[in-house]
Amino acid sequence: MARNAEATRERILDAAESLFAKRGFDGVTVRQIMGEAGADVALAYYHFKSKRDLFDAVLLRRVGTLNDLRLAALEQVEQRHADDQPSVEEIIAAFTEPLLQILEDDPDEWRDYMALIAQINNSPEWGGELMTRYFDPLVSRFLDALRKALPDCDEEDLFWSYHFLSGALTLTFAETGRLDNLSDGLCQSSDMEAAKARMARFIAAGFLALCKK
Amino acid sequence: MARNAEATRERILDAAESLFAKRGFDGVTVRQIMGEAGADVALAYYHFKSKRDLFDAVLLRRVGTLNDLRLAALEQVEQRHADDQPSVEEIIAAFTEPLLQILEDDPDEWRDYMALIAQINNSPEWGGELMTRYFDPLVSRFLDALRKALPDCDEEDLFWSYHFLSGALTLTFAETGRLDNLSDGLCQSSDMEAAKARMARFIAAGFLALCKK
DNA sequence: AATATATTTCAACGAGTGTTGAATACAAAA
């Protein structure tokens, strides 16, 4: 078995991730992907079996890493508060900061993937199904933690609060440059350090305003 | 001049809006649009001059209405507080609730357009440019109002807070059904009354947590 | 070295893409 087959698969996935992130599933051609990957078109169908399956493979490749990081962060928070209750902000931070951190530490590796997730989350075609499939168990785990931190919280308030969190977080991943334009250069959409310094505080305050009894 | 030309234009715009909202610019064919509009393909190029220009026309058709509604809401808040300072929550509500309200009142007319905006806002390809072009003046006007309500607020905190607001609001417009899945039917992504009852409170608390000195 | 298997290349398939020019139907102006 040719051992650089794995390397080829990765090159295809890299190229596909980059292009899908920039132009979406339908905005990209298999030929463009394979052009950027430096491989023959037919190889896309040999390693993955269709354009759609390649798209799914792009999503699957990194989702485990993200979920593991966030779960570890949550468990660390819970361990640190074995006796008392962790604050809402700490729980939110465990949900958001691993992603912002990995994006800050290794943007070249993660930027495209995050931008792709942002687009999917806001797509009527895929948002409901794909986000549910890939992130639901983790999200439910966090909602459980939040329920403990917010006793007597109304369930609908909790779900809508999560929805607002999800929107704020994914737009941050999209890195559209909108913030650069709006602030005339003062802020950068790509400045994950700035996002990290603010997001958990902002979102936690929202949760408390809606869910605190 | 055949006077139903205007009606044809509108039918094309309606069909284009609906399909672009569901599958994005590249996921839709001019032939599909004209099929749903019940008109010949060539008419798309007669009334609009390219697929891209049709897309822009779809966006332009309704943006004025939205901006007018929101500006009127803000002016009403400011008029109501001619002497004292309006609260942050009232300003945020003037930004968000006209859109949620129109979506609640006339979903068939507005749902697709809002979903389209949601996708554009999170698209690296178009988010930066198009959102800036269509919404910047209005957003700047709201940021001015918020600066008055939040004296000594750090500028970067203000822009990032707006960014989080924008993400939460547009994901709500996307109506992906994600919330339905996550909550096992308890909440509906399409329930704008529920969103309206919560969003301003949630977001205002976030602004205060970041920007209040 | 010979065989078997996994990977890569090449060339093409039918269908569909955005777009256009010329011909036709139509309403208003003369």
Add this chain to the structure above:
DNA sequence: TTTTGTATTCAACACTCGTTGAAATATATT
């Protein structure tokens, strides 16, 4: 009623799409 200019239809253009079968090459096994 004829003319005029707008609105609509029809048929096609050159090109690109996702996908595939068969041939060629590289690697692993015997």
